[in-house]
Amino acid sequence: MEPMPQIVAHGTLDYAELASLGLSPDEVHVFSSNINPYGPPPAVVQAVQAAVKPTTISRYPDRLAMELRRAVARLHQVPEEAVLAGNGTADIMWLIALLFAPDARVAIVSPTFGEYENVASLVDAQVIQPCHPGWERREDGRYTPGATTLDELGEALAEQTPRLIFLCNPNNPTGHHLSPDELERLHSFAPESIWVVDEAYAEFTPTPWSASRWIDQGDWIILRSMTKDFSLAGLRVGYAVGSPHLIQAMQVAQPPWNVNTLAQIAGTTALDNLAWRAETTARLRQETEALRQALQAAGMAPLPTSTNFFLLPVEDATQVRQALVQQRILVRDCTSFGLPNYIRIATQRPEENRLLVEALQALQGDAS
Ligand SMILES: Cc1ncc(COP(=O)(O)O)c(C=O)c1O
Structure with a gap:
Protein backbone atom coordinates (compact mmCIF):
# COMPACT_ATOMS: atom_id res chain seq x y z
CA MET A 1 0.00 0.00 0.00
CA PHE A 31 8.63 30.90 19.72
CA SER A 32 8.05 28.52 16.80
CA SER A 33 6.75 30.87 14.11
CA ASN A 34 8.81 33.88 13.11
CA ILE A 35 6.19 36.62 13.39
CA ASN A 36 6.89 40.14 14.69
CA PRO A 37 5.56 39.95 18.30
CA TYR A 38 4.87 43.72 18.35
CA GLY A 39 2.36 43.63 15.53
CA PRO A 40 0.16 44.15 13.74
CA PRO A 41 0.62 47.94 13.43
CA PRO A 42 -2.23 49.75 15.26
CA ALA A 43 -3.11 51.66 12.05
CA VAL A 44 -3.76 48.34 10.30
CA VAL A 45 -6.09 47.13 13.05
CA GLN A 46 -8.00 50.42 12.85
CA ALA A 47 -8.27 50.30 9.05
CA VAL A 48 -9.52 46.70 9.10
CA GLN A 49 -12.01 47.45 11.89
CA ALA A 50 -13.34 50.46 9.96
CA ALA A 51 -13.76 48.28 6.86
CA VAL A 52 -15.85 45.59 8.55
CA LYS A 53 -19.28 46.51 7.20
CA PRO A 54 -21.87 44.69 5.11
CA THR A 55 -20.73 46.01 1.72
CA THR A 56 -17.09 45.03 2.23
CA ILE A 57 -18.18 41.60 3.31
CA SER A 58 -20.71 41.00 0.55
CA ARG A 59 -18.80 42.41 -2.45
CA TYR A 60 -16.09 40.58 -4.31
CA PRO A 61 -12.62 41.96 -3.68
CA ASP A 62 -10.68 43.74 -6.45
CA ARG A 63 -9.24 40.69 -8.16
CA LEU A 64 -6.22 42.68 -9.37
CA ALA A 65 -5.59 44.17 -5.89
CA MET A 66 -4.76 47.45 -7.61
CA GLU A 67 -4.19 49.67 -4.56
CA LEU A 68 -1.97 47.16 -2.87
CA ARG A 69 0.01 46.51 -6.05
CA ARG A 70 0.41 50.25 -6.62
CA ALA A 71 1.81 50.66 -3.09
CA VAL A 72 4.24 47.78 -3.64
CA ALA A 73 5.30 49.16 -7.03
CA ARG A 74 6.08 52.55 -5.41
CA LEU A 75 8.05 50.92 -2.62
CA HIS A 76 10.19 48.71 -4.88
CA GLN A 77 10.33 51.31 -7.67
CA VAL A 78 9.04 48.90 -10.31
CA PRO A 79 6.06 49.10 -12.70
CA GLU A 80 2.71 47.75 -11.45
CA GLU A 81 2.90 44.98 -14.08
CA ALA A 82 5.86 43.63 -12.13
CA VAL A 83 3.77 43.03 -8.97
CA LEU A 84 1.43 40.18 -8.05
CA ALA A 85 -0.55 40.08 -4.78
CA GLY A 86 -1.06 36.74 -3.07
CA ASN A 87 -3.00 35.11 -0.27
CA GLY A 88 0.29 35.00 1.62
CA THR A 89 3.43 33.97 -0.26
CA ALA A 90 2.80 30.24 0.23
CA ASP A 91 -0.04 30.81 -2.25
CA ILE A 92 2.38 32.30 -4.78
CA MET A 93 4.82 29.40 -4.35
CA TRP A 94 2.05 27.04 -5.51
CA LEU A 95 1.47 29.19 -8.55
CA ILE A 96 5.17 29.22 -9.39
CA ALA A 97 5.37 25.45 -9.15
CA LEU A 98 2.24 24.95 -11.22
CA LEU A 99 3.52 27.17 -14.03
CA PHE A 100 7.26 26.64 -14.08
CA ALA A 101 8.17 23.40 -12.30
CA PRO A 102 6.22 20.48 -13.86
CA ASP A 103 8.76 17.85 -14.95
CA ALA A 104 11.55 20.44 -14.73
CA ARG A 105 14.75 20.37 -12.71
CA VAL A 106 14.29 22.52 -9.62
CA ALA A 107 17.13 23.49 -7.28
CA ILE A 108 16.24 24.17 -3.66
CA VAL A 109 19.17 25.64 -1.77
CA SER A 110 19.05 23.72 1.51
CA PRO A 111 18.53 23.34 4.44
CA THR A 112 15.52 25.61 4.05
CA PHE A 113 11.76 26.26 4.26
CA GLY A 114 9.88 23.02 3.49
CA GLU A 115 7.16 24.40 1.24
CA TYR A 116 9.46 24.73 -1.79
CA GLU A 117 10.12 21.00 -1.84
CA ASN A 118 6.46 20.26 -1.23
CA VAL A 119 5.20 22.32 -4.17
CA ALA A 120 7.96 21.09 -6.48
CA SER A 121 7.36 17.43 -5.62
CA LEU A 122 3.63 17.71 -6.14
CA VAL A 123 4.17 18.70 -9.79
CA ASP A 124 6.76 15.95 -10.33
CA ALA A 125 9.73 18.26 -10.57
CA GLN A 126 13.17 16.74 -10.38
CA VAL A 127 14.36 18.26 -7.12
CA ILE A 128 18.04 18.81 -6.36
CA GLN A 129 19.22 20.27 -3.06
CA PRO A 130 22.56 22.05 -3.24
CA CYS A 131 23.85 23.28 0.09
CA HIS A 132 23.81 26.79 1.51
CA PRO A 133 27.26 28.28 2.05
CA GLY A 134 28.49 27.37 5.54
CA TRP A 135 26.55 24.08 5.66
CA GLU A 136 27.10 20.49 4.53
CA ARG A 137 24.75 17.64 3.77
CA ARG A 138 25.77 14.29 5.25
CA GLU A 139 25.16 10.86 3.69
CA ASP A 140 22.15 10.30 5.98
CA GLY A 141 20.48 13.49 4.68
CA ARG A 142 21.20 15.54 7.80
CA TYR A 143 22.84 18.95 7.62
CA THR A 144 25.74 20.19 9.73
CA PRO A 145 27.64 23.48 9.77
CA GLY A 146 30.34 22.93 7.13
CA ALA A 147 32.73 24.31 4.59
CA THR A 148 30.54 24.79 1.47
CA THR A 149 31.51 28.09 -0.17
CA LEU A 150 29.41 30.46 -2.24
CA ASP A 151 31.33 29.45 -5.37
CA GLU A 152 30.82 25.74 -4.67
CA LEU A 153 27.09 26.39 -4.48
CA GLY A 154 27.35 28.38 -7.74
CA GLU A 155 29.25 25.57 -9.45
CA ALA A 156 26.64 23.01 -8.35
CA LEU A 157 23.95 25.22 -9.89
CA ALA A 158 25.96 25.77 -13.09
CA GLU A 159 26.46 22.02 -13.50
CA GLN A 160 22.79 21.12 -13.05
CA THR A 161 21.23 24.00 -15.06
CA PRO A 162 17.92 23.99 -13.16
CA ARG A 163 14.90 25.69 -14.72
CA LEU A 164 13.93 27.10 -11.33
CA ILE A 165 15.99 27.93 -8.25
CA PHE A 166 14.45 28.52 -4.81
CA LEU A 167 16.68 30.56 -2.53
CA CYS A 168 15.50 31.87 0.83
CA ASN A 169 17.36 35.08 1.76
CA PRO A 170 17.74 35.50 4.69
CA ASN A 171 17.43 31.79 5.07
CA ASN A 172 14.91 29.98 7.23
CA PRO A 173 16.02 28.27 9.49
CA THR A 174 19.71 29.29 9.56
CA GLY A 175 19.24 33.09 9.66
CA HIS A 176 22.07 33.66 7.17
CA HIS A 177 21.68 36.69 4.85
CA LEU A 178 23.52 36.92 1.52
CA SER A 179 24.63 40.43 0.51
CA PRO A 180 23.80 41.97 -2.90
CA ASP A 181 27.37 41.23 -4.10
CA GLU A 182 27.12 37.60 -3.03
CA LEU A 183 23.74 37.04 -4.70
CA GLU A 184 24.88 38.81 -7.86
CA ARG A 185 27.88 36.49 -8.01
CA LEU A 186 25.73 33.42 -7.38
CA HIS A 187 23.32 34.44 -10.14
CA SER A 188 26.22 34.66 -12.60
CA PHE A 189 26.66 30.86 -12.32
CA ALA A 190 23.07 30.17 -13.53
CA PRO A 191 21.84 33.28 -15.35
CA GLU A 192 19.35 31.35 -17.51
CA SER A 193 17.37 29.94 -14.55
CA ILE A 194 14.27 31.49 -13.01
CA TRP A 195 15.45 32.68 -9.58
CA VAL A 196 12.80 32.66 -6.86
CA VAL A 197 14.22 34.64 -3.95
CA ASP A 198 12.10 34.43 -0.82
CA GLU A 199 12.70 37.58 1.24
CA ALA A 200 10.13 36.85 3.96
CA TYR A 201 12.62 37.90 6.65
CA ALA A 202 14.61 40.60 4.85
CA GLU A 203 13.19 43.48 6.90
CA PHE A 204 14.26 41.92 10.19
CA THR A 205 17.96 42.17 9.24
CA PRO A 206 20.23 45.12 10.05
CA THR A 207 20.73 45.68 6.29
CA PRO A 208 17.45 45.02 4.46
CA TRP A 209 17.75 44.93 0.67
CA SER A 210 15.78 43.40 -2.18
CA ALA A 211 16.76 41.51 -5.30
CA SER A 212 13.80 43.30 -6.94
CA ARG A 213 16.45 45.72 -8.27
CA TRP A 214 17.41 43.07 -10.87
CA ILE A 215 14.05 42.11 -12.38
CA ASP A 216 15.08 43.53 -15.77
CA GLN A 217 18.27 41.49 -15.87
CA GLY A 218 17.19 37.86 -16.13
CA ASP A 219 14.20 35.96 -14.79
CA TRP A 220 13.49 36.82 -11.16
CA ILE A 221 10.55 36.34 -8.81
CA ILE A 222 11.06 37.99 -5.44
CA LEU A 223 8.66 36.93 -2.69
CA ARG A 224 7.76 39.28 0.14
CA SER A 225 5.47 37.96 2.83
CA MET A 226 3.65 40.60 4.86
CA THR A 227 2.64 38.03 7.48
CA LYS A 228 5.95 38.12 9.38
CA ASP A 229 7.25 41.69 9.56
CA PHE A 230 3.77 43.26 9.69
CA SER A 231 2.28 40.36 11.65
CA LEU A 232 -0.67 39.70 9.30
CA ALA A 233 -0.57 35.89 9.29
CA GLY A 234 -4.24 35.45 10.15
CA LEU A 235 -5.39 37.68 7.28
CA ARG A 236 -2.90 36.20 4.74
CA VAL A 237 -1.21 38.71 2.49
CA GLY A 238 2.03 38.80 0.55
CA TYR A 239 3.33 39.71 -2.88
CA ALA A 240 5.77 38.89 -5.64
CA VAL A 241 7.85 41.41 -7.54
CA GLY A 242 9.26 39.92 -10.70
CA SER A 243 10.17 40.09 -14.34
CA PRO A 244 6.91 41.31 -15.95
CA HIS A 245 6.48 38.36 -18.36
CA LEU A 246 6.62 35.92 -15.41
CA ILE A 247 4.27 38.04 -13.29
CA GLN A 248 1.79 38.30 -16.18
CA ALA A 249 1.75 34.52 -16.60
CA MET A 250 1.11 34.14 -12.88
CA GLN A 251 -1.64 36.77 -12.85
CA VAL A 252 -3.51 34.86 -15.57
CA ALA A 253 -3.20 31.51 -13.76
CA GLN A 254 -4.02 32.78 -10.25
CA PRO A 255 -7.38 31.72 -8.82
CA PRO A 256 -9.63 34.81 -9.00
CA TRP A 257 -10.39 36.92 -5.89
CA ASN A 258 -7.97 35.01 -3.69
CA VAL A 259 -6.72 38.05 -1.76
CA ASN A 260 -9.74 39.10 0.26
CA THR A 261 -10.78 42.72 0.74
CA LEU A 262 -9.67 42.99 4.38
CA ALA A 263 -6.26 41.52 3.51
CA GLN A 264 -5.87 44.07 0.71
CA ILE A 265 -6.77 46.91 3.06
CA ALA A 266 -4.41 45.58 5.71
CA GLY A 267 -1.56 45.23 3.21
CA THR A 268 -2.01 48.70 1.74
CA THR A 269 -2.23 50.33 5.18
CA ALA A 270 0.82 48.41 6.39
CA LEU A 271 2.91 49.81 3.55
CA ASP A 272 1.96 53.28 4.75
CA ASN A 273 3.47 52.40 8.12
CA LEU A 274 7.08 51.62 7.28
CA ALA A 275 8.36 53.61 10.27
CA TRP A 276 6.45 51.24 12.57
C1 LIG B 1 10.75 31.51 4.35
C2 LIG B 1 9.27 31.56 4.39
N1 LIG B 1 8.61 31.96 3.30
C3 LIG B 1 7.27 32.04 3.29
C4 LIG B 1 6.53 31.66 4.39
C5 LIG B 1 5.04 31.71 4.31
O1 LIG B 1 4.63 32.99 4.42
P1 LIG B 1 3.14 33.47 4.09
O2 LIG B 1 2.47 33.61 5.41
O3 LIG B 1 3.37 34.75 3.37
O4 LIG B 1 2.48 32.45 3.23
C6 LIG B 1 7.18 31.25 5.55
C7 LIG B 1 6.39 30.86 6.74
O5 LIG B 1 6.85 30.29 7.66
C8 LIG B 1 8.58 31.20 5.54
O6 LIG B 1 9.26 30.82 6.62
Whole structure:
Protein backbone atom coordinates (compact mmCIF):
# COMPACT_ATOMS: atom_id res chain seq x y z
CA MET A 1 0.00 0.00 0.00
CA GLU A 2 1.22 3.55 -0.81
CA PRO A 3 2.24 5.49 2.35
CA MET A 4 -0.28 8.17 3.37
CA PRO A 5 0.87 11.62 2.21
CA GLN A 6 1.91 13.86 5.09
CA ILE A 7 1.26 17.59 5.47
CA VAL A 8 4.54 19.56 5.47
CA ALA A 9 5.74 20.44 8.97
CA HIS A 10 5.77 24.17 9.78
CA GLY A 11 6.37 26.10 12.98
CA THR A 12 2.92 27.66 13.01
CA LEU A 13 0.36 26.82 15.69
CA ASP A 14 -0.93 23.27 15.44
CA TYR A 15 -4.55 23.76 16.52
CA ALA A 16 -5.21 20.00 16.72
CA GLU A 17 -2.25 19.54 19.05
CA LEU A 18 -3.39 22.42 21.25
CA ALA A 19 -6.90 20.96 21.41
CA SER A 20 -5.47 17.58 22.44
CA LEU A 21 -3.62 19.34 25.29
CA GLY A 22 -6.72 21.28 26.27
CA LEU A 23 -5.00 24.60 25.48
CA SER A 24 -6.16 27.65 23.55
CA PRO A 25 -3.74 29.64 21.33
CA ASP A 26 -3.75 32.47 23.88
CA GLU A 27 -2.36 30.18 26.55
CA VAL A 28 0.91 29.32 24.80
CA HIS A 29 4.16 31.22 24.26
CA VAL A 30 4.91 30.87 20.56
CA PHE A 31 8.63 30.90 19.72
CA SER A 32 8.05 28.52 16.80
CA SER A 33 6.75 30.87 14.11
CA ASN A 34 8.81 33.88 13.11
CA ILE A 35 6.19 36.62 13.39
CA ASN A 36 6.89 40.14 14.69
CA PRO A 37 5.56 39.95 18.30
CA TYR A 38 4.87 43.72 18.35
CA GLY A 39 2.36 43.63 15.53
CA PRO A 40 0.16 44.15 13.74
CA PRO A 41 0.62 47.94 13.43
CA PRO A 42 -2.23 49.75 15.26
CA ALA A 43 -3.11 51.66 12.05
CA VAL A 44 -3.76 48.34 10.30
CA VAL A 45 -6.09 47.13 13.05
CA GLN A 46 -8.00 50.42 12.85
CA ALA A 47 -8.27 50.30 9.05
CA VAL A 48 -9.52 46.70 9.10
CA GLN A 49 -12.01 47.45 11.89
CA ALA A 50 -13.34 50.46 9.96
CA ALA A 51 -13.76 48.28 6.86
CA VAL A 52 -15.85 45.59 8.55
CA LYS A 53 -19.28 46.51 7.20
CA PRO A 54 -21.87 44.69 5.11
CA THR A 55 -20.73 46.01 1.72
CA THR A 56 -17.09 45.03 2.23
CA ILE A 57 -18.18 41.60 3.31
CA SER A 58 -20.71 41.00 0.55
CA ARG A 59 -18.80 42.41 -2.45
CA TYR A 60 -16.09 40.58 -4.31
CA PRO A 61 -12.62 41.96 -3.68
CA ASP A 62 -10.68 43.74 -6.45
CA ARG A 63 -9.24 40.69 -8.16
CA LEU A 64 -6.22 42.68 -9.37
CA ALA A 65 -5.59 44.17 -5.89
CA MET A 66 -4.76 47.45 -7.61
CA GLU A 67 -4.19 49.67 -4.56
CA LEU A 68 -1.97 47.16 -2.87
CA ARG A 69 0.01 46.51 -6.05
CA ARG A 70 0.41 50.25 -6.62
CA ALA A 71 1.81 50.66 -3.09
CA VAL A 72 4.24 47.78 -3.64
CA ALA A 73 5.30 49.16 -7.03
CA ARG A 74 6.08 52.55 -5.41
CA LEU A 75 8.05 50.92 -2.62
CA HIS A 76 10.19 48.71 -4.88
CA GLN A 77 10.33 51.31 -7.67
CA VAL A 78 9.04 48.90 -10.31
CA PRO A 79 6.06 49.10 -12.70
CA GLU A 80 2.71 47.75 -11.45
CA GLU A 81 2.90 44.98 -14.08
CA ALA A 82 5.86 43.63 -12.13
CA VAL A 83 3.77 43.03 -8.97
CA LEU A 84 1.43 40.18 -8.05
CA ALA A 85 -0.55 40.08 -4.78
CA GLY A 86 -1.06 36.74 -3.07
CA ASN A 87 -3.00 35.11 -0.27
CA GLY A 88 0.29 35.00 1.62
CA THR A 89 3.43 33.97 -0.26
CA ALA A 90 2.80 30.24 0.23
CA ASP A 91 -0.04 30.81 -2.25
CA ILE A 92 2.38 32.30 -4.78
CA MET A 93 4.82 29.40 -4.35
CA TRP A 94 2.05 27.04 -5.51
CA LEU A 95 1.47 29.19 -8.55
CA ILE A 96 5.17 29.22 -9.39
CA ALA A 97 5.37 25.45 -9.15
CA LEU A 98 2.24 24.95 -11.22
CA LEU A 99 3.52 27.17 -14.03
CA PHE A 100 7.26 26.64 -14.08
CA ALA A 101 8.17 23.40 -12.30
CA PRO A 102 6.22 20.48 -13.86
CA ASP A 103 8.76 17.85 -14.95
CA ALA A 104 11.55 20.44 -14.73
CA ARG A 105 14.75 20.37 -12.71
CA VAL A 106 14.29 22.52 -9.62
CA ALA A 107 17.13 23.49 -7.28
CA ILE A 108 16.24 24.17 -3.66
CA VAL A 109 19.17 25.64 -1.77
CA SER A 110 19.05 23.72 1.51
CA PRO A 111 18.53 23.34 4.44
CA THR A 112 15.52 25.61 4.05
CA PHE A 113 11.76 26.26 4.26
CA GLY A 114 9.88 23.02 3.49
CA GLU A 115 7.16 24.40 1.24
CA TYR A 116 9.46 24.73 -1.79
CA GLU A 117 10.12 21.00 -1.84
CA ASN A 118 6.46 20.26 -1.23
CA VAL A 119 5.20 22.32 -4.17
CA ALA A 120 7.96 21.09 -6.48
CA SER A 121 7.36 17.43 -5.62
CA LEU A 122 3.63 17.71 -6.14
CA VAL A 123 4.17 18.70 -9.79
CA ASP A 124 6.76 15.95 -10.33
CA ALA A 125 9.73 18.26 -10.57
CA GLN A 126 13.17 16.74 -10.38
CA VAL A 127 14.36 18.26 -7.12
CA ILE A 128 18.04 18.81 -6.36
CA GLN A 129 19.22 20.27 -3.06
CA PRO A 130 22.56 22.05 -3.24
CA CYS A 131 23.85 23.28 0.09
CA HIS A 132 23.81 26.79 1.51
CA PRO A 133 27.26 28.28 2.05
CA GLY A 134 28.49 27.37 5.54
CA TRP A 135 26.55 24.08 5.66
CA GLU A 136 27.10 20.49 4.53
CA ARG A 137 24.75 17.64 3.77
CA ARG A 138 25.77 14.29 5.25
CA GLU A 139 25.16 10.86 3.69
CA ASP A 140 22.15 10.30 5.98
CA GLY A 141 20.48 13.49 4.68
CA ARG A 142 21.20 15.54 7.80
CA TYR A 143 22.84 18.95 7.62
CA THR A 144 25.74 20.19 9.73
CA PRO A 145 27.64 23.48 9.77
CA GLY A 146 30.34 22.93 7.13
CA ALA A 147 32.73 24.31 4.59
CA THR A 148 30.54 24.79 1.47
CA THR A 149 31.51 28.09 -0.17
CA LEU A 150 29.41 30.46 -2.24
CA ASP A 151 31.33 29.45 -5.37
CA GLU A 152 30.82 25.74 -4.67
CA LEU A 153 27.09 26.39 -4.48
CA GLY A 154 27.35 28.38 -7.74
CA GLU A 155 29.25 25.57 -9.45
CA ALA A 156 26.64 23.01 -8.35
CA LEU A 157 23.95 25.22 -9.89
CA ALA A 158 25.96 25.77 -13.09
CA GLU A 159 26.46 22.02 -13.50
CA GLN A 160 22.79 21.12 -13.05
CA THR A 161 21.23 24.00 -15.06
CA PRO A 162 17.92 23.99 -13.16
CA ARG A 163 14.90 25.69 -14.72
CA LEU A 164 13.93 27.10 -11.33
CA ILE A 165 15.99 27.93 -8.25
CA PHE A 166 14.45 28.52 -4.81
CA LEU A 167 16.68 30.56 -2.53
CA CYS A 168 15.50 31.87 0.83
CA ASN A 169 17.36 35.08 1.76
CA PRO A 170 17.74 35.50 4.69
CA ASN A 171 17.43 31.79 5.07
CA ASN A 172 14.91 29.98 7.23
CA PRO A 173 16.02 28.27 9.49
CA THR A 174 19.71 29.29 9.56
CA GLY A 175 19.24 33.09 9.66
CA HIS A 176 22.07 33.66 7.17
CA HIS A 177 21.68 36.69 4.85
CA LEU A 178 23.52 36.92 1.52
CA SER A 179 24.63 40.43 0.51
CA PRO A 180 23.80 41.97 -2.90
CA ASP A 181 27.37 41.23 -4.10
CA GLU A 182 27.12 37.60 -3.03
CA LEU A 183 23.74 37.04 -4.70
CA GLU A 184 24.88 38.81 -7.86
CA ARG A 185 27.88 36.49 -8.01
CA LEU A 186 25.73 33.42 -7.38
CA HIS A 187 23.32 34.44 -10.14
CA SER A 188 26.22 34.66 -12.60
CA PHE A 189 26.66 30.86 -12.32
CA ALA A 190 23.07 30.17 -13.53
CA PRO A 191 21.84 33.28 -15.35
CA GLU A 192 19.35 31.35 -17.51
CA SER A 193 17.37 29.94 -14.55
CA ILE A 194 14.27 31.49 -13.01
CA TRP A 195 15.45 32.68 -9.58
CA VAL A 196 12.80 32.66 -6.86
CA VAL A 197 14.22 34.64 -3.95
CA ASP A 198 12.10 34.43 -0.82
CA GLU A 199 12.70 37.58 1.24
CA ALA A 200 10.13 36.85 3.96
CA TYR A 201 12.62 37.90 6.65
CA ALA A 202 14.61 40.60 4.85
CA GLU A 203 13.19 43.48 6.90
CA PHE A 204 14.26 41.92 10.19
CA THR A 205 17.96 42.17 9.24
CA PRO A 206 20.23 45.12 10.05
CA THR A 207 20.73 45.68 6.29
CA PRO A 208 17.45 45.02 4.46
CA TRP A 209 17.75 44.93 0.67
CA SER A 210 15.78 43.40 -2.18
CA ALA A 211 16.76 41.51 -5.30
CA SER A 212 13.80 43.30 -6.94
CA ARG A 213 16.45 45.72 -8.27
CA TRP A 214 17.41 43.07 -10.87
CA ILE A 215 14.05 42.11 -12.38
CA ASP A 216 15.08 43.53 -15.77
CA GLN A 217 18.27 41.49 -15.87
CA GLY A 218 17.19 37.86 -16.13
CA ASP A 219 14.20 35.96 -14.79
CA TRP A 220 13.49 36.82 -11.16
CA ILE A 221 10.55 36.34 -8.81
CA ILE A 222 11.06 37.99 -5.44
CA LEU A 223 8.66 36.93 -2.69
CA ARG A 224 7.76 39.28 0.14
CA SER A 225 5.47 37.96 2.83
CA MET A 226 3.65 40.60 4.86
CA THR A 227 2.64 38.03 7.48
CA LYS A 228 5.95 38.12 9.38
CA ASP A 229 7.25 41.69 9.56
CA PHE A 230 3.77 43.26 9.69
CA SER A 231 2.28 40.36 11.65
CA LEU A 232 -0.67 39.70 9.30
CA ALA A 233 -0.57 35.89 9.29
CA GLY A 234 -4.24 35.45 10.15
CA LEU A 235 -5.39 37.68 7.28
CA ARG A 236 -2.90 36.20 4.74
CA VAL A 237 -1.21 38.71 2.49
CA GLY A 238 2.03 38.80 0.55
CA TYR A 239 3.33 39.71 -2.88
CA ALA A 240 5.77 38.89 -5.64
CA VAL A 241 7.85 41.41 -7.54
CA GLY A 242 9.26 39.92 -10.70
CA SER A 243 10.17 40.09 -14.34
CA PRO A 244 6.91 41.31 -15.95
CA HIS A 245 6.48 38.36 -18.36
CA LEU A 246 6.62 35.92 -15.41
CA ILE A 247 4.27 38.04 -13.29
CA GLN A 248 1.79 38.30 -16.18
CA ALA A 249 1.75 34.52 -16.60
CA MET A 250 1.11 34.14 -12.88
CA GLN A 251 -1.64 36.77 -12.85
CA VAL A 252 -3.51 34.86 -15.57
CA ALA A 253 -3.20 31.51 -13.76
CA GLN A 254 -4.02 32.78 -10.25
CA PRO A 255 -7.38 31.72 -8.82
CA PRO A 256 -9.63 34.81 -9.00
CA TRP A 257 -10.39 36.92 -5.89
CA ASN A 258 -7.97 35.01 -3.69
CA VAL A 259 -6.72 38.05 -1.76
CA ASN A 260 -9.74 39.10 0.26
CA THR A 261 -10.78 42.72 0.74
CA LEU A 262 -9.67 42.99 4.38
CA ALA A 263 -6.26 41.52 3.51
CA GLN A 264 -5.87 44.07 0.71
CA ILE A 265 -6.77 46.91 3.06
CA ALA A 266 -4.41 45.58 5.71
CA GLY A 267 -1.56 45.23 3.21
CA THR A 268 -2.01 48.70 1.74
CA THR A 269 -2.23 50.33 5.18
CA ALA A 270 0.82 48.41 6.39
CA LEU A 271 2.91 49.81 3.55
CA ASP A 272 1.96 53.28 4.75
CA ASN A 273 3.47 52.40 8.12
CA LEU A 274 7.08 51.62 7.28
CA ALA A 275 8.36 53.61 10.27
CA TRP A 276 6.45 51.24 12.57
CA ARG A 277 8.20 48.27 10.94
CA ALA A 278 11.63 49.89 11.14
CA GLU A 279 11.16 50.74 14.83
CA THR A 280 9.84 47.33 15.94
CA THR A 281 12.36 45.29 13.94
CA ALA A 282 15.23 47.38 15.37
CA ARG A 283 13.93 46.62 18.87
CA LEU A 284 13.66 42.91 18.01
CA ARG A 285 17.28 42.83 16.81
CA GLN A 286 18.44 44.07 20.20
CA GLU A 287 16.22 41.57 21.96
CA THR A 288 17.48 38.72 19.76
CA GLU A 289 21.04 39.58 20.78
CA ALA A 290 20.04 39.79 24.45
CA LEU A 291 18.29 36.40 24.22
CA ARG A 292 21.28 34.76 22.52
CA GLN A 293 23.58 36.19 25.19
CA ALA A 294 21.34 34.93 28.00
CA LEU A 295 21.40 31.44 26.48
CA GLN A 296 25.19 31.61 26.13
CA ALA A 297 25.51 32.70 29.75
CA ALA A 298 23.46 29.61 30.65
CA GLY A 299 25.98 27.38 28.84
CA MET A 300 24.14 26.96 25.53
CA ALA A 301 25.53 27.70 22.05
CA PRO A 302 23.01 29.54 19.87
CA LEU A 303 24.15 30.03 16.26
CA PRO A 304 24.72 33.55 14.91
CA THR A 305 21.86 35.10 12.95
CA SER A 306 21.01 38.14 10.83
CA THR A 307 17.32 37.97 11.55
CA ASN A 308 14.63 37.51 14.23
CA PHE A 309 15.19 33.77 14.78
CA PHE A 310 18.16 31.49 15.34
CA LEU A 311 19.13 27.85 15.72
CA LEU A 312 20.01 26.34 19.08
CA PRO A 313 21.86 22.99 19.15
CA VAL A 314 20.23 20.42 21.48
CA GLU A 315 20.60 16.69 22.12
CA ASP A 316 17.25 15.74 20.61
CA ALA A 317 15.00 18.44 19.14
CA THR A 318 11.81 16.38 19.25
CA GLN A 319 12.25 15.63 22.96
CA VAL A 320 13.09 19.23 23.83
CA ARG A 321 10.05 20.49 21.96
CA GLN A 322 7.81 17.96 23.73
CA ALA A 323 9.18 18.88 27.15
CA LEU A 324 8.62 22.60 26.48
CA VAL A 325 5.07 22.09 25.17
CA GLN A 326 4.20 20.72 28.62
CA GLN A 327 5.16 24.16 29.93
CA ARG A 328 3.09 25.90 27.26
CA ILE A 329 6.15 26.97 25.33
CA LEU A 330 6.36 26.20 21.62
CA VAL A 331 9.68 26.03 19.79
CA ARG A 332 10.36 24.68 16.29
CA ASP A 333 11.74 21.12 16.22
CA CYS A 334 14.03 21.32 13.17
CA THR A 335 14.00 17.59 12.36
CA SER A 336 11.95 18.21 9.20
CA PHE A 337 14.72 20.54 7.93
CA GLY A 338 17.26 17.69 8.30
CA LEU A 339 18.42 19.25 11.58
CA PRO A 340 17.26 16.86 14.34
CA ASN A 341 19.76 18.32 16.80
CA TYR A 342 18.49 21.88 16.57
CA ILE A 343 15.49 23.84 17.68
CA ARG A 344 14.63 27.19 16.07
CA ILE A 345 13.70 30.06 18.35
CA ALA A 346 11.96 33.25 17.19
CA THR A 347 12.54 36.15 19.56
CA GLN A 348 9.47 37.31 21.52
CA ARG A 349 8.97 40.15 24.00
CA PRO A 350 11.56 40.31 26.83
CA GLU A 351 9.28 38.82 29.52
CA GLU A 352 8.54 35.78 27.33
CA ASN A 353 12.21 35.41 26.37
CA ARG A 354 13.07 35.18 30.07
CA LEU A 355 10.55 32.35 30.53
CA LEU A 356 12.14 30.42 27.67
CA VAL A 357 15.68 30.80 29.06
CA GLU A 358 14.48 29.57 32.47
CA ALA A 359 12.65 26.61 30.94
CA LEU A 360 15.67 25.59 28.85
CA GLN A 361 17.96 25.96 31.87
CA ALA A 362 15.66 23.73 33.90
CA LEU A 363 15.74 21.10 31.14
CA GLN A 364 19.55 21.22 31.16
CA GLY A 365 19.47 20.71 34.93
CA ASP A 366 17.12 17.70 34.55
CA ALA A 367 19.42 16.12 31.95
CA SER A 368 22.63 16.41 34.02
C1 LIG B 1 10.75 31.51 4.35
C2 LIG B 1 9.27 31.56 4.39
N1 LIG B 1 8.61 31.96 3.30
C3 LIG B 1 7.27 32.04 3.29
C4 LIG B 1 6.53 31.66 4.39
C5 LIG B 1 5.04 31.71 4.31
O1 LIG B 1 4.63 32.99 4.42
P1 LIG B 1 3.14 33.47 4.09
O2 LIG B 1 2.47 33.61 5.41
O3 LIG B 1 3.37 34.75 3.37
O4 LIG B 1 2.48 32.45 3.23
C6 LIG B 1 7.18 31.25 5.55
C7 LIG B 1 6.39 30.86 6.74
O5 LIG B 1 6.85 30.29 7.66
C8 LIG B 1 8.58 31.20 5.54
O6 LIG B 1 9.26 30.82 6.62
